[in-house]
Amino acid sequence: MTRTVAPRTVLCVGAHPDDEVLGAGGTLAAHAAQGDEVHVLIVTEGSTAQYDDPSYVERKREEARVCADRLGVETVHFGDLPDMRLDDVPHVEVNAVVEECVASVEPSVVYTHSRQEVNRDHHAVYDSTLVATRPDSGVERVLAYETPSSTDWVGGGTDGFHPTVYVDVTDHLDTKIAGFAAYESETRAFPHPRSEESLRARATMRGAAAGVSAAEAFRLVTERRGAP
Known part of the structure; x- marks a missing residue:
């Protein structure tokens, strides 16, 4: 029996510009290629804590838009919360940014950060995504992605990122x-995790674990099904 899957609405939530493509770029492109409506939410302005130049905020936004266009993403939403300071922002304010986007987009599938990593902005976004995707949200599936240069730098005293879902991104x-x-x-020079060579190597490694040429890895957070 052939099952026809109706187009879905997908939302990828990232704390900073580039988190979305590092963690789930191939998967978002795959969604777009099969006709799904794909959105990205960038929760912070992604600049002020790192660059002493206000023009970088708009530069990061433009880079995010160009990236989205290349992946096939329909819309990039921006939250404008302070970069690298979400642990100082009241939890309800971070919740509000994610909740507002979920209510507007009405996704059935949401990708977000893992909590098994070193970046506290990512922790805050993960926690707020759980709030925004509670049972009455209409979201059916939530998956956590890994973020090169953050997830892989977790020390030995912390539970690391252990994927449970692999998506074939060979194409x-x-x-x-x-x-x-x-x-x-x-972008950084190899062997930094945010280099083309490292991203390809990670995809090959995850692919080998899944029996395909290239994959992205996720940890299933929530799945709500009707029929089995």
């Missing part, structure tokens, strides 16, 4: 790399 890896290349302010 979309080049699109992910092209999307990340839009973030000229964030």
Whole structure:
């Protein structure tokens, strides 16, 4: 029996510009290629804590838009909360940014940060995503992605990122790399995790674990099903 899957609405939540493509860029491109409506939410302005230049906020936004266009993302939403300071922002304010986007977009699938990593902005976004995707939200599936240069730097005293879901991105890896290349302010030279070579190596490694040429890895957070 052949089952036809209706197009879905997908939302990827990231704390900073480039988190979305680093963690789920190939998967978002795959969603777009199969006709799903894909949105990205960037919760912070992604600049002020790192660069003493207000113009970087708009630069990061433009890079995010170019990346989204390359991945096939329909809309990038911006939250404008302070970069690298979400642990100082009241939890309800972070919740509000994610809740407002979920209510507007009405996704059935949401991708967000893992809590098994070192970046506290990412922790806050993960926690707020759980609030925004509670049972009455209409969201059916929530998955946590890994973030190169953050998830993989967790120390031995902390539970690390252990994927439970792998998505074959063999046909979309080049699109992910092209999307990340839009973030000229964030790319680094190999062997830094935010380099083309490292991203390809990670995709190959995750693919080997899943029996495909290239994959992205996720941890299933929530799944609500009707029929089995």
